[in-house]
Amino acid sequence: MHKDLPEVRSPRVRARNLFAAGALAACSLLSSAALxxxxxxxxxxxxxxxxxxxxxxxxxxxxxxxxxxxxxxxxxxxxxxxxxxxxxxxxxxxxxxxxxxxxxxxxxxxxxxxxxxxxxxxxxxxxxxLNQEGWAPLHYAAFEGREALLDDLVAAGADVNAPAPNQATPLMLAARNGHIGFVRRLLANPRTELNVLNDAGLSADAWALQNRNTDIAELIQAERKRRGLPAPAIRVTIE
CATH class of the missing domain: 1.25.40.20 (Ankyrin repeat-containing domain)
Incomplete structure:
Protein backbone atom coordinates (compact mmCIF):
# COMPACT_ATOMS: atom_id res chain seq x y z
CA MET A 1 0.00 0.00 0.00
CA HIS A 2 1.24 3.47 -0.88
CA LYS A 3 2.51 5.31 2.18
CA ASP A 4 0.42 8.40 1.37
CA LEU A 5 -2.84 6.49 1.22
CA PRO A 6 -4.79 5.81 4.43
CA GLU A 7 -5.15 2.22 5.46
CA VAL A 8 -8.62 0.93 4.72
CA ARG A 9 -10.07 -1.53 7.21
CA SER A 10 -13.24 -3.50 6.86
CA PRO A 11 -16.12 -2.98 9.30
CA ARG A 12 -15.44 -6.49 10.64
CA VAL A 13 -11.83 -5.62 11.50
CA ARG A 14 -12.86 -2.37 13.15
CA ALA A 15 -15.51 -4.16 15.20
CA ARG A 16 -13.00 -6.80 16.30
CA ASN A 17 -10.53 -4.13 17.42
CA LEU A 18 -13.21 -2.23 19.30
CA PHE A 19 -14.26 -5.43 21.07
CA ALA A 20 -10.65 -6.18 22.06
CA ALA A 21 -10.18 -2.66 23.42
CA GLY A 22 -13.40 -2.92 25.40
CA ALA A 23 -12.40 -6.28 26.83
CA LEU A 24 -9.04 -4.91 27.95
CA ALA A 25 -10.70 -1.95 29.61
CA ALA A 26 -13.17 -4.24 31.39
CA CYS A 27 -10.35 -6.48 32.61
CA SER A 28 -8.49 -3.45 33.90
CA LEU A 29 -11.55 -2.27 35.81
CA LEU A 30 -12.12 -5.73 37.27
CA SER A 31 -8.47 -5.96 38.28
CA SER A 32 -8.60 -2.56 39.97
CA ALA A 33 -11.76 -3.53 41.81
CA ALA A 34 -10.20 -6.79 42.93
CA LEU A 35 -7.11 -4.99 44.22
CA LEU A 130 13.78 -1.44 71.70
CA ASN A 131 16.08 1.57 71.46
CA GLN A 132 15.76 4.26 68.81
CA GLU A 133 15.79 8.00 68.29
CA GLY A 134 12.75 9.77 69.69
CA TRP A 135 10.11 7.91 71.63
CA ALA A 136 10.78 4.25 72.38
CA PRO A 137 8.68 1.37 73.78
CA LEU A 138 9.96 1.83 77.35
CA HIS A 139 8.87 5.48 77.33
CA TYR A 140 5.33 4.39 76.49
CA ALA A 141 5.44 1.71 79.19
CA ALA A 142 6.56 4.30 81.74
CA PHE A 143 4.00 6.88 80.64
CA GLU A 144 1.15 4.38 81.08
CA GLY A 145 2.66 2.52 84.05
CA ARG A 146 2.82 -0.85 82.28
CA GLU A 147 4.66 -2.66 85.06
CA ALA A 148 4.07 -6.10 83.57
CA LEU A 149 6.09 -5.16 80.49
CA LEU A 150 8.90 -3.27 82.19
CA ASP A 151 10.95 -6.34 83.07
CA ASP A 152 10.48 -7.85 79.59
CA LEU A 153 11.69 -4.69 77.88
CA VAL A 154 14.68 -4.19 80.16
CA ALA A 155 15.67 -7.87 80.03
CA ALA A 156 15.62 -7.68 76.24
CA GLY A 157 17.96 -4.67 76.26
CA ALA A 158 15.83 -1.53 76.56
CA ASP A 159 17.84 1.44 77.83
CA VAL A 160 16.42 2.47 81.22
CA ASN A 161 17.88 5.96 80.79
CA ALA A 162 16.91 6.59 77.17
CA PRO A 163 15.96 10.25 76.62
CA ALA A 164 12.64 11.04 74.97
CA PRO A 165 12.39 14.05 72.63
CA ASN A 166 11.75 16.24 75.70
CA GLN A 167 14.82 14.67 77.38
CA ALA A 168 12.61 12.81 79.84
CA THR A 169 13.78 9.37 80.95
CA PRO A 170 11.40 6.50 81.74
CA LEU A 171 11.84 7.28 85.45
CA MET A 172 10.76 10.87 84.87
CA LEU A 173 7.68 9.88 82.91
CA ALA A 174 6.55 7.34 85.49
CA ALA A 175 7.23 9.83 88.32
CA ARG A 176 5.33 12.60 86.57
CA ASN A 177 2.28 10.41 85.98
CA GLY A 178 2.16 8.89 89.44
CA HIS A 179 3.02 5.28 88.62
CA ILE A 180 4.66 4.40 91.93
CA GLY A 181 5.00 0.67 91.20
CA PHE A 182 6.83 1.40 87.98
CA VAL A 183 9.07 3.88 89.80
CA ARG A 184 9.91 1.29 92.48
CA ARG A 185 10.96 -1.20 89.81
CA LEU A 186 13.19 1.34 88.10
CA LEU A 187 14.78 2.43 91.36
CA ALA A 188 15.64 -1.20 92.08
CA ASN A 189 17.73 -1.21 88.90
CA PRO A 190 21.23 0.12 89.72
CA ARG A 191 21.60 1.44 86.17
CA THR A 192 18.72 3.88 86.57
CA GLU A 193 20.09 7.43 86.77
CA LEU A 194 18.46 9.73 89.29
CA ASN A 195 19.92 13.15 88.52
CA VAL A 196 19.10 13.56 84.83
CA LEU A 197 17.18 16.72 83.91
CA ASN A 198 14.50 17.10 81.25
CA ASP A 199 14.30 19.99 78.80
CA ALA A 200 12.56 22.10 81.45
CA GLY A 201 15.43 21.58 83.87
CA LEU A 202 13.49 19.21 86.14
CA SER A 203 14.74 15.99 87.70
CA ALA A 204 12.42 13.01 88.21
CA ASP A 205 11.61 13.91 91.83
CA ALA A 206 11.14 17.60 91.00
CA TRP A 207 8.71 16.67 88.21
CA ALA A 208 6.89 14.35 90.60
CA LEU A 209 6.55 17.16 93.14
CA GLN A 210 5.33 19.54 90.46
CA ASN A 211 2.48 17.05 89.82
CA ARG A 212 1.83 16.48 93.55
CA ASN A 213 3.22 12.96 93.56
CA THR A 214 5.01 13.53 96.85
CA ASP A 215 5.28 9.84 97.73
CA ILE A 216 7.19 9.18 94.52
CA ALA A 217 9.44 12.19 95.05
CA GLU A 218 10.31 10.90 98.52
CA LEU A 219 11.16 7.46 97.14
CA ILE A 220 13.56 8.95 94.59
CA GLN A 221 15.16 11.22 97.17
CA ALA A 222 15.60 8.29 99.57
CA GLU A 223 17.26 6.22 96.83
CA ARG A 224 19.54 9.13 95.96
CA LYS A 225 20.59 9.35 99.61
CA ARG A 226 21.13 5.60 99.79
CA ARG A 227 23.45 5.77 96.78
CA GLY A 228 25.32 8.71 98.27
CA LEU A 229 24.48 11.01 95.36
CA PRO A 230 24.29 14.79 95.61
CA ALA A 231 21.10 16.63 94.77
CA PRO A 232 20.88 17.32 91.02
CA ALA A 233 22.08 20.64 89.70
CA ILE A 234 19.30 23.08 88.95
CA ARG A 235 19.16 24.32 85.38
CA VAL A 236 17.31 27.56 84.80
CA THR A 237 16.49 28.70 81.29
CA ILE A 238 16.32 32.48 80.87
CA GLU A 239 14.35 33.69 77.87
Whole structure:
Protein backbone atom coordinates (compact mmCIF):
# COMPACT_ATOMS: atom_id res chain seq x y z
CA MET A 1 0.00 0.00 0.00
CA HIS A 2 1.24 3.47 -0.88
CA LYS A 3 2.51 5.31 2.18
CA ASP A 4 0.42 8.40 1.37
CA LEU A 5 -2.84 6.49 1.22
CA PRO A 6 -4.79 5.81 4.43
CA GLU A 7 -5.15 2.22 5.46
CA VAL A 8 -8.62 0.93 4.72
CA ARG A 9 -10.07 -1.53 7.21
CA SER A 10 -13.24 -3.50 6.86
CA PRO A 11 -16.12 -2.98 9.30
CA ARG A 12 -15.44 -6.49 10.64
CA VAL A 13 -11.83 -5.62 11.50
CA ARG A 14 -12.86 -2.37 13.15
CA ALA A 15 -15.51 -4.16 15.20
CA ARG A 16 -13.00 -6.80 16.30
CA ASN A 17 -10.53 -4.13 17.42
CA LEU A 18 -13.21 -2.23 19.30
CA PHE A 19 -14.26 -5.43 21.07
CA ALA A 20 -10.65 -6.18 22.06
CA ALA A 21 -10.18 -2.66 23.42
CA GLY A 22 -13.40 -2.92 25.40
CA ALA A 23 -12.40 -6.28 26.83
CA LEU A 24 -9.04 -4.91 27.95
CA ALA A 25 -10.70 -1.95 29.61
CA ALA A 26 -13.17 -4.24 31.39
CA CYS A 27 -10.35 -6.48 32.61
CA SER A 28 -8.49 -3.45 33.90
CA LEU A 29 -11.55 -2.27 35.81
CA LEU A 30 -12.12 -5.73 37.27
CA SER A 31 -8.47 -5.96 38.28
CA SER A 32 -8.60 -2.56 39.97
CA ALA A 33 -11.76 -3.53 41.81
CA ALA A 34 -10.20 -6.79 42.93
CA LEU A 35 -7.11 -4.99 44.22
CA UNK A 36 -9.23 -2.46 46.08
CA UNK A 37 -11.25 -5.27 47.60
CA UNK A 38 -8.13 -7.15 48.67
CA UNK A 39 -6.73 -3.96 50.20
CA UNK A 40 -9.85 -3.37 52.28
CA UNK A 41 -10.04 -7.04 53.24
CA UNK A 42 -6.41 -7.01 54.41
CA UNK A 43 -6.95 -3.94 56.61
CA UNK A 44 -10.09 -5.50 58.06
CA UNK A 45 -8.40 -8.84 58.73
CA UNK A 46 -5.46 -7.17 60.47
CA UNK A 47 -7.62 -5.06 62.78
CA UNK A 48 -10.08 -7.85 63.55
CA UNK A 49 -7.35 -10.44 64.03
CA UNK A 50 -8.61 -12.84 61.35
CA UNK A 51 -5.26 -14.56 60.83
CA UNK A 52 -6.66 -17.18 58.46
CA UNK A 53 -8.15 -14.60 56.10
CA UNK A 54 -5.01 -12.52 56.34
CA UNK A 55 -2.77 -15.48 55.50
CA UNK A 56 -4.96 -16.26 52.49
CA UNK A 57 -4.63 -12.70 51.22
CA UNK A 58 -0.87 -12.75 51.73
CA UNK A 59 -0.63 -16.02 49.81
CA UNK A 60 -2.51 -14.36 46.95
CA UNK A 61 0.10 -11.63 46.79
CA UNK A 62 -1.13 -8.85 49.07
CA UNK A 63 1.85 -6.81 50.25
CA UNK A 64 2.50 -7.57 53.95
CA UNK A 65 3.59 -3.94 54.35
CA UNK A 66 0.35 -2.49 53.00
CA UNK A 67 -0.45 0.80 54.76
CA UNK A 68 -3.71 2.55 55.54
CA UNK A 69 -4.45 6.23 54.96
CA UNK A 70 -2.62 7.13 58.18
CA UNK A 71 0.55 5.28 57.29
CA UNK A 72 -0.14 2.30 59.56
CA UNK A 73 1.04 -1.02 58.20
CA UNK A 74 -0.98 -4.18 58.64
CA UNK A 75 1.44 -5.18 61.39
CA UNK A 76 0.98 -1.89 63.25
CA UNK A 77 -2.81 -2.21 63.02
CA UNK A 78 -2.76 -5.78 64.31
CA UNK A 79 -0.37 -4.97 67.16
CA UNK A 80 -2.27 -1.82 68.12
CA UNK A 81 -5.40 -3.90 68.64
CA UNK A 82 -3.64 -6.82 70.33
CA UNK A 83 -4.16 -9.33 67.50
CA UNK A 84 -1.23 -11.62 68.22
CA UNK A 85 -2.25 -14.31 65.70
CA UNK A 86 -2.42 -11.72 62.94
CA UNK A 87 0.95 -10.33 64.01
CA UNK A 88 2.44 -13.81 63.78
CA UNK A 89 0.94 -14.37 60.33
CA UNK A 90 2.36 -11.09 59.03
CA UNK A 91 5.83 -11.80 60.40
CA UNK A 92 5.78 -15.16 58.66
CA UNK A 93 5.47 -13.20 55.42
CA UNK A 94 8.35 -10.92 56.49
CA UNK A 95 6.40 -7.80 57.30
CA UNK A 96 8.72 -4.98 58.40
CA UNK A 97 8.73 -5.34 62.16
CA UNK A 98 10.26 -1.92 62.86
CA UNK A 99 8.26 0.17 60.39
CA UNK A 100 7.08 3.40 62.03
CA UNK A 101 3.97 5.31 61.03
CA UNK A 102 3.67 9.04 60.43
CA UNK A 103 3.57 9.66 64.18
CA UNK A 104 6.78 7.67 64.68
CA UNK A 105 5.07 4.70 66.32
CA UNK A 106 6.09 1.11 65.67
CA UNK A 107 4.01 -2.03 66.18
CA UNK A 108 5.74 -2.73 69.50
CA UNK A 109 5.29 0.83 70.73
CA UNK A 110 1.53 0.75 70.17
CA UNK A 111 1.17 -2.72 71.67
CA UNK A 112 2.96 -1.45 74.80
CA UNK A 113 1.01 1.80 74.88
CA UNK A 114 -2.31 -0.04 74.86
CA UNK A 115 -1.21 -2.73 77.27
CA UNK A 116 -1.42 -5.72 74.93
CA UNK A 117 1.07 -7.80 76.87
CA UNK A 118 1.00 -11.01 74.82
CA UNK A 119 1.39 -9.12 71.55
CA UNK A 120 4.19 -6.97 72.95
CA UNK A 121 6.08 -9.98 74.27
CA UNK A 122 5.72 -11.76 70.93
CA UNK A 123 7.18 -8.74 69.13
CA UNK A 124 10.02 -8.45 71.65
CA UNK A 125 10.94 -12.11 71.11
CA UNK A 126 10.70 -11.58 67.36
CA UNK A 127 13.40 -8.91 67.58
CA UNK A 128 11.48 -5.63 67.48
CA UNK A 129 13.64 -2.57 68.08
CA LEU A 130 13.78 -1.44 71.70
CA ASN A 131 16.08 1.57 71.46
CA GLN A 132 15.76 4.26 68.81
CA GLU A 133 15.79 8.00 68.29
CA GLY A 134 12.75 9.77 69.69
CA TRP A 135 10.11 7.91 71.63
CA ALA A 136 10.78 4.25 72.38
CA PRO A 137 8.68 1.37 73.78
CA LEU A 138 9.96 1.83 77.35
CA HIS A 139 8.87 5.48 77.33
CA TYR A 140 5.33 4.39 76.49
CA ALA A 141 5.44 1.71 79.19
CA ALA A 142 6.56 4.30 81.74
CA PHE A 143 4.00 6.88 80.64
CA GLU A 144 1.15 4.38 81.08
CA GLY A 145 2.66 2.52 84.05
CA ARG A 146 2.82 -0.85 82.28
CA GLU A 147 4.66 -2.66 85.06
CA ALA A 148 4.07 -6.10 83.57
CA LEU A 149 6.09 -5.16 80.49
CA LEU A 150 8.90 -3.27 82.19
CA ASP A 151 10.95 -6.34 83.07
CA ASP A 152 10.48 -7.85 79.59
CA LEU A 153 11.69 -4.69 77.88
CA VAL A 154 14.68 -4.19 80.16
CA ALA A 155 15.67 -7.87 80.03
CA ALA A 156 15.62 -7.68 76.24
CA GLY A 157 17.96 -4.67 76.26
CA ALA A 158 15.83 -1.53 76.56
CA ASP A 159 17.84 1.44 77.83
CA VAL A 160 16.42 2.47 81.22
CA ASN A 161 17.88 5.96 80.79
CA ALA A 162 16.91 6.59 77.17
CA PRO A 163 15.96 10.25 76.62
CA ALA A 164 12.64 11.04 74.97
CA PRO A 165 12.39 14.05 72.63
CA ASN A 166 11.75 16.24 75.70
CA GLN A 167 14.82 14.67 77.38
CA ALA A 168 12.61 12.81 79.84
CA THR A 169 13.78 9.37 80.95
CA PRO A 170 11.40 6.50 81.74
CA LEU A 171 11.84 7.28 85.45
CA MET A 172 10.76 10.87 84.87
CA LEU A 173 7.68 9.88 82.91
CA ALA A 174 6.55 7.34 85.49
CA ALA A 175 7.23 9.83 88.32
CA ARG A 176 5.33 12.60 86.57
CA ASN A 177 2.28 10.41 85.98
CA GLY A 178 2.16 8.89 89.44
CA HIS A 179 3.02 5.28 88.62
CA ILE A 180 4.66 4.40 91.93
CA GLY A 181 5.00 0.67 91.20
CA PHE A 182 6.83 1.40 87.98
CA VAL A 183 9.07 3.88 89.80
CA ARG A 184 9.91 1.29 92.48
CA ARG A 185 10.96 -1.20 89.81
CA LEU A 186 13.19 1.34 88.10
CA LEU A 187 14.78 2.43 91.36
CA ALA A 188 15.64 -1.20 92.08
CA ASN A 189 17.73 -1.21 88.90
CA PRO A 190 21.23 0.12 89.72
CA ARG A 191 21.60 1.44 86.17
CA THR A 192 18.72 3.88 86.57
CA GLU A 193 20.09 7.43 86.77
CA LEU A 194 18.46 9.73 89.29
CA ASN A 195 19.92 13.15 88.52
CA VAL A 196 19.10 13.56 84.83
CA LEU A 197 17.18 16.72 83.91
CA ASN A 198 14.50 17.10 81.25
CA ASP A 199 14.30 19.99 78.80
CA ALA A 200 12.56 22.10 81.45
CA GLY A 201 15.43 21.58 83.87
CA LEU A 202 13.49 19.21 86.14
CA SER A 203 14.74 15.99 87.70
CA ALA A 204 12.42 13.01 88.21
CA ASP A 205 11.61 13.91 91.83
CA ALA A 206 11.14 17.60 91.00
CA TRP A 207 8.71 16.67 88.21
CA ALA A 208 6.89 14.35 90.60
CA LEU A 209 6.55 17.16 93.14
CA GLN A 210 5.33 19.54 90.46
CA ASN A 211 2.48 17.05 89.82
CA ARG A 212 1.83 16.48 93.55
CA ASN A 213 3.22 12.96 93.56
CA THR A 214 5.01 13.53 96.85
CA ASP A 215 5.28 9.84 97.73
CA ILE A 216 7.19 9.18 94.52
CA ALA A 217 9.44 12.19 95.05
CA GLU A 218 10.31 10.90 98.52
CA LEU A 219 11.16 7.46 97.14
CA ILE A 220 13.56 8.95 94.59
CA GLN A 221 15.16 11.22 97.17
CA ALA A 222 15.60 8.29 99.57
CA GLU A 223 17.26 6.22 96.83
CA ARG A 224 19.54 9.13 95.96
CA LYS A 225 20.59 9.35 99.61
CA ARG A 226 21.13 5.60 99.79
CA ARG A 227 23.45 5.77 96.78
CA GLY A 228 25.32 8.71 98.27
CA LEU A 229 24.48 11.01 95.36
CA PRO A 230 24.29 14.79 95.61
CA ALA A 231 21.10 16.63 94.77
CA PRO A 232 20.88 17.32 91.02
CA ALA A 233 22.08 20.64 89.70
CA ILE A 234 19.30 23.08 88.95
CA ARG A 235 19.16 24.32 85.38
CA VAL A 236 17.31 27.56 84.80
CA THR A 237 16.49 28.70 81.29
CA ILE A 238 16.32 32.48 80.87
CA GLU A 239 14.35 33.69 77.87
Missing amino acids: AGAYDDALSAATSGDARALSSLLQRGVDPDTVDSNGNTLLILAARDGRTDAVQALLQYRAKINYRNAAGDSALMLAVLRGHEDTARFLIKAGAA
